Amino acid sequence: MTHGAPHDADPHVDADPHGDPTPDDAHPPGDHPRTDQERLRRWRLVLGGQGADGTGCSLSGADAAMDRTLEALYGSGGGDGAGGSGTAVGRSGGSQGAGSGARSGGLGGSAPQVARWLGDIRTYFPTSVVQVMQRDAIDRLGLSALLLEPEMLEAVEADVHLVGTLLSLNKAMPETTKNTARAVVRKVVEDLEKRLATRTRATLAGALDRSARISRPRHRDIDWDRTIRANLKNYLPDHRTVVHERLIGYGRAARGVKKDVVLCVDQSGSMAASVVYASVFGAVLASMRSLATRLVVFDTSVVDLTEELDDPVDVLFGTQLGGGTDINRALAYCQSQITRPADTVVVLISDLYEGGIREEMLGRVAAMKASGVQFVTLLALSDEGAPSYDREHAAALAALGAPAFACTPDLFPDVMAAAIERRQLPIPDMAMHQ
Numbered sequence: 001m002t003h004g005a006p007h008d009a010d011p012h013v014d015a016d017p018h019g020d021p022t023p024d025d026a027h028p029p030g031d032h033p034r035t036d037q038e039r040l041r042r043w044r045l046v047l048g049g050q051g052a053d054g055t056g057c058s059l060s061g062a063d064a065a066m067d068r069t070l071e072a073l074y075g076s077g078g079g080d081g082a083g084g085s086g087t088a089v090g091r092s093g094g095s096q097g098a099g100s101g102a103r104s105g106g107l108g109g110s111a112p113q114v115a116r117w118l119g120d121i122r123t124y125f126p127t128s129v130v131q132v133m134q135r136d137a138i139d140r141l142g143l144s145a146l147l148l149e150p151e152m153l154e155a156v157e158a159d160v161h162l163v164g165t166l167l168s169l170n171k172a173m174p175e176t177t178k179n180t181a182r183a184v185v186r187k188v189v190e191d192l193e194k195r196l197a198t199r200t201r202a203t204l205a206g207a208l209d210r211s212a213r214i215s216r217p218r219h220r221d222i223d224w225d226r227t228i229r230a231n232l233k234n235y236l237p238d239h240r241t242v243v244h245e246r247l248i249g250y251g252r253a254a255r256g257v258k259k260d261v262v263l264c265v266d267q268s269g270s271m272a273a274s275v276v277y278a279s280v281f282g283a284v285l286a287s288m289r290s291l292a293t294r295l296v297v298f299d300t301s302v303v304d305l306t307e308e309l310d311d312p313v314d315v316l317f318g319t320q321l322g323g324g325t326d327i328n329r330a331l332a333y334c335q336s337q338i339t340r341p342a343d344t345v346v347v348l349i350s351d352l353y354e355g356g357i358r359e360e361m362l363g364r365v366a367a368m369k370a371s372g373v374q375f376v377t378l379l380a381l382s383d384e385g386a387p388s389y390d391r392e393h394a395a396a397l398a399a400l401g402a403p404a405f406a407c408t409p410d411l412f413p414d415v416m417a418a419a420i421e422r423r424q425l426p427i428p429d430m431a432m433h434q
Contacts, residue, residue, distance in 0.1 A: 048075060066124040072117055073137055119168075119269025119321075134172035160382070163188050164272025168321045186313045192280045192409075193312075200284050200413040207417035208258050208290050222247055258290045259343050259420055262334050266327070266350035267297045267319045273382035274349050275319055277409050281381075283312040285416075294337060298330035300355065328356035331364040342372035345419045349378045352393040352404065361393075366400050374419045377404035381412060403427060 037057075044057040045067060059067050121133050166173075166181045173181060210223075227247055234243040263285075265271070265278045275297070285293040286309040294306045297319050308314040327350055338344050346368060354361055369375050377397050380387035387406050394404040405427045407415055418425045 045070065062124070065120070069117060069120045069124060073133060073140060119272070122269050134169055137169075137172075159188060160192075160273045160276045163276050163316070164321065167275075167316055167319060168269060168272065170317065171320075182313065182317065185316060188276070189280055189312050189316070192277070193284065196280060196409055196413075197284045197287075200281065200416075201288060203413035203417050204285070204288065204291070204420065207420040210421055257292045259345060260292045260294070260338070260340055261285055261416075262294045262296065262337065262344065262346045264330050264334050264346060264348045264350075265295070265297045266325060266330075267299055267321055268325050268351075268353070269321050270351060270388065271349070271380070272321050273384055274378075274380050275321065276316065277381045277412075278349055279312040279315040279319075281409075281412060282309050282315065286310065294334075296330060296334055298326065298333075300324040300326045300329070302326075302330050302333045304333070324355045325350070325353055326356035327352070327354045328358075328361035328364065331361060331368075335364055335368060338368070338371075338373060341368070344372075345374045345376065345416070347376045347378060347416075347419075349381050351379055351387055352377075352390040352397075354390065354393060358393070362396055362400065365397060365402055369401060374422060375402045376415060376419050376425065377402050378407045378415075379404050380406045381409065382406075383408055 040057040041059075041063070044059060045063065048067075048071065117137075121130050125133065163185050166185060170178075170181075227244055228242055230246055231242050231244050234245050235241070236243060263278055263282050265275055267275050278295070282293060282295040282305075285291050286295075286306075293309060294304070295309055295315065297303050297305060299320065303318065305315050305318050308318055327348070331348070334346055338346075365375055377394075379389040379394065385406075389404070397404050403425070405425075407428075411426065411428070414426050
């Protein structure tokens with residue numbers, strides 16, 4: 001019995017953690033296996049490793065991980081589901097029913113695992129094969145019934161994970177179901193806006209007011225910390241006091257744009273929840289007249305979704321979850337859009353698995369910071385706990401004065417307020433990665 005994997009999938013590939021596969025130098029695409037061991041390895045991946053496969057070949061590392069993604073979709077009902085979700089299908093094709101004793105597929109409580117599985121298949125297979133596997137997942141994992149029946153979608157607990165899964169399946173989704181999926185996405189987005197928008201606007205409005213410094217403040221508006229530092233040269237040792245020759249205070253921000261914000265968001269499969277939250281926050285920030293907000297999403301290409309920011313649902317359906325990662329290219333675009341460095345905050349939201357040119361990426365961050373840009377790196381913008389991330393790149397950014405850390409949606413307004421006021425970021429102790 002076989003996995004039933006797509007016949008055009010070439011398992012002999014290397015890949016960046018969530019990019020399109022890169023053919024092994026020894027076996028470029030279309031090449032036939034050159035050794036008996038390689039033939040056995042490929043047959044093992046096709047057959048699924050049951051006792052009767054006859055290959056005697058074991059898998060490890062990336063091959064074992066690839067095998068698990070195939071097993072989740074094409075394996076027997078006794079295995080774990082998509083990425084360990086408890087979703088399983090029969091080898092004969094089609095979901096196992098309740099009477100079979102096997103667990104059936106679905107997007108209920110296992111939505112996070114299904115979303116991870118959708119990201120995993122992009123790691124190990126080229127785009128053409130991913131599209132085939134997504135269509136198979138809709139049919140075999142019970143997703144088709146969920147997407148086709150509005151009643152079922154309404155019965156499911158709609159959350160950020162479900163939105164990420166629906167967006168991942170967007171291109172494989174039948175046109176007749178997209179309106180239903182869009183309605184579910186809108187419901188989640190509206191709920192998030194209600195929870196996050198008021199506090200975000202209030203927090204950032206206060207930060208913008210305080211960032212407008214004036215030299216003749218009223219007593220209650222004096223910024224004593226900056227005033228004392230500015231007048232230390234006037235210290236009188238005999239009187240043990242500082243003569244405040246110049247007062248610095250908080251002022252009310254004048255009308256008009258005071259700060260530019262650039263949200264640069266990694267749209268690889270593993271960042272699905274972060275993309276959802278970033279879209280919501282992007283819309284909230286764009287609604288504030290004193291901020292000029294730009295939203296840029298990227299994989300190996302870069303898409304500017306700023307014109308869609310009035311509706312975060314349009315933003316989300318403009319993303320394409322999955323693909324590779326080229327942070328350097330994305331930062332190059334963002335850098336080209338900066339006209340007021342000293343009044344600009346750039347927020348990179350990425351797990352830092354870079355598929356582009358590492359040194360150029362770090363060089364761009366250094367150049368932006370040197371020009372006066374406030375640069376913030378978030379490894380995740382979600383409630384999912386400690387993220388997976390590239391520790392080497394996180395350490396390199398920390399060395400440049402741009403520490404990378406995970407951020408919850410509730411903390412994000414405080415992080416942005418600190419960046420606007422050019423003060424120390426409120427980095428959670430357990431999430432700080434130096």
